[in-house]
Amino acid sequence: MVKAIEVENLWYVYPNGIVALRNVSLEVNVGEKVAIIGPNGAGKSTLIKHFNGLLKPSKGTVKVFGIDVRKATVATLARKVGVIFQNPYHQFFSESVWDEVAFALRNFGFPEEVVRYRVTKVLRLFDLYDYADRSPFALSSGEMRRLAIATVLAYDPDVIVFDEPTVGQDRFQKEKIREYIKLLSLQGKTIVLVTHDIDFIVEGFDKVVVMCKGEILAVGKPEDILYDEELLTKANLIMPQIPRLIKQAEVYNTFKRKPLTEDDVVQKILEILRR
Amino acid sequence: MDIIEVDNLTYYYPGGSKPALANISLKISRGDFLLITGPSGSGKSTLIKTFNGIIPHLYGGRFEGKVTVKGRDTRYHTVAELSRIVGIVFQDPENQILTLSVEREIAFGLENLGLPRKVIKERVENALKDLSIEHLRDRIPIELSVGEQQKVVVASAIAMMPEVLVFDEPTAHMDPLSALKFLNLVHELNEKGYTIVIVEHRLDMVAKYANKMIILKDGKIIAEGRPRDILPLEITEESGVDVPRYIRLYRKISNAVGIKKFPVSIEEAAVILKEVLGHGKSY
């Protein structure tokens, strides 16, 4: 079975000599939901830029669905790997919301009838159809974010990468992002999410990758990684709120399965009370 | 003594049909640590900018009501004057750093005020020391990490020797460990005597330092009081505020287990949890 993304002994050195990635190896299976966490400057963004060919390896290989990124153009890879960037203002330039969504589709050479069909579909899905003729800059910040995601989903890539989606977002907005991720996963998409927001990844992910100073320190299941205080400290991170609470209260052994959300703890408490 | 008083403030940005702030009344006492939170677009940044006169002086618009800073009505005093009482640290250090050297950055505001050279030198030294960034003195600010940059911005604000320090989502671009350290620094500044007003989403990290808290939504204050009292409320949860998980936890079991005093920090929450799980009885 071909893997969605295969990174083998990847090294990346910037033109000015700074080593951003050291011997990074990683596998992402089709349909997996992977979170890549680490502090600012860990190399997370540098790593994901290899997935759509924006950066080419200095040493080592990166394969996307079996294709070596060194041998493919960004346009070819971008078709399969859609990246949703942090700041929508870094991509909007069209006169209308419609054109903004159609941009990628037209770049990829879709015939105009298909463009029309897909743009309509995705605008309706994101509740933006009524704004089709408006300027993207006339939208509210929440609508702009939806539009940014819509522009990527319009061309239906197999892998969706989110680059720090929660920065500057309030709780409702973060929940919306979580919903979109769930929706995309149900459709069979492979999800890669890069963040330093340690509380955002406590649920909804199969695999957590911890990066620091250009290296992968560990790969594992959320409940294992997020309770490994030594590992997290080495990576300049902190434990999410609930694990921090459990550790502080020294009640770790009460739980069979390590709790990551407040609901996990509530369940346990109710269990104990019933006895 | 109230160092900042907001009296029935309603504000419209120029050309705005909806008020950004509606009938806001607020009193901030000397030495307070006021936490302001609320969903996006609720007017938090707008409110902050009325504290040093940027609103109304820089933006214009329709300004009804009154904001008084140390007795001065902000409508009749310049931003320069008010900046010597209220120092503001905005969100993105990249947009607040104006020079090419940390030392000169800190001196910038003082140079603009035309203060004597000796005074400037002294204040720059003190600011560098207070924030433990003496080693960054000759560095170029934009080459520093986000956490270091924010420290430079804070140092620049402190050099103006204000009595109030206002922070607008200062940790927005920081990773959790840097944010934790920064918020601890803000707490230390409060202990040194600065009145602190901070807009923050990371309530789990900062609520324990605050003695007062307000929640803004659609330009109005929908809750006001001590964090301990405000955080567990239904209205807080519904407003979209990032309520700490331990608060949510105890709210959910408050029916089954009587919680008399809601925790305001992880340490307090841990104590309660130990009891509840250990004895399983009403706490």
Place this chain on the structure above:
Amino acid sequence: MLSLVTSVYEMFLFRKKRQLLYRIDPRIKLIHLILVLTTIILTTNTYSQILILAYLVSLTFIGADANRVWKSLRSMLKMLLLFYIVIYVVNAFPKLLDLGIAFQSFMAIFRFFMLIYCFSLFFTTTPLDDLAQALYKLKIPYHIAFTFTLSVRFIPTVAKDFITVYDAQRARGLELEKGSLLTRVRKFLALLIPVFVVSFLRVDRVAEALESRAFGVARRRTFLYELKIRPLDIAFLTLSSIPLLLIVYSQYYLIT
């Protein structure tokens, strides 16, 4: 092209050093710069040019961080080579090979190179903030002098924005290399517009920061590092004018 922007920017970045030129008042250096430029303009024969270059190189070794200066100059070499080829071709056309013109074009580029060299020496040894102060003391309003400093300060920020936009649009399938000249120009809009928008959004934030730091308030602005003309500055100006005067003199009176 990005490396060129980076190297120009690097040239403006001041890092404290001990050598002579770093300690000279910017106003004196400005006068010195004008003197050197005048010398270059007034002298046309080859020997003078070599002498001027020797002067600049000696000055670099005595008074500046030679490595930094070489680095910033080295990055311009490619661009200079390009200019040389263009000038040569334009002047030699329709002939393919003309040694006389080849030499003349070389001299033209050489003089241009020395121009850049002088400016490079000036900027690598002078903090921009000091330059703003120097201009202010020469009666130019501070907010005008400061505009230059602020612009340079934001070069890396805008460059970063540009790269981010470039990456974002390429990730949406934008291919700048393909298409006719017209379509490529239109594609370039996809890069320019977001950079402009982001920069304009920044303006409000920077204005707030400037206001909050009392910008433009005092009638007489003071400075952390006050510029003073000292005996050292006068000595430098006097001593450095001598070789320059001699070079001009040699051009007109000795070598016929």
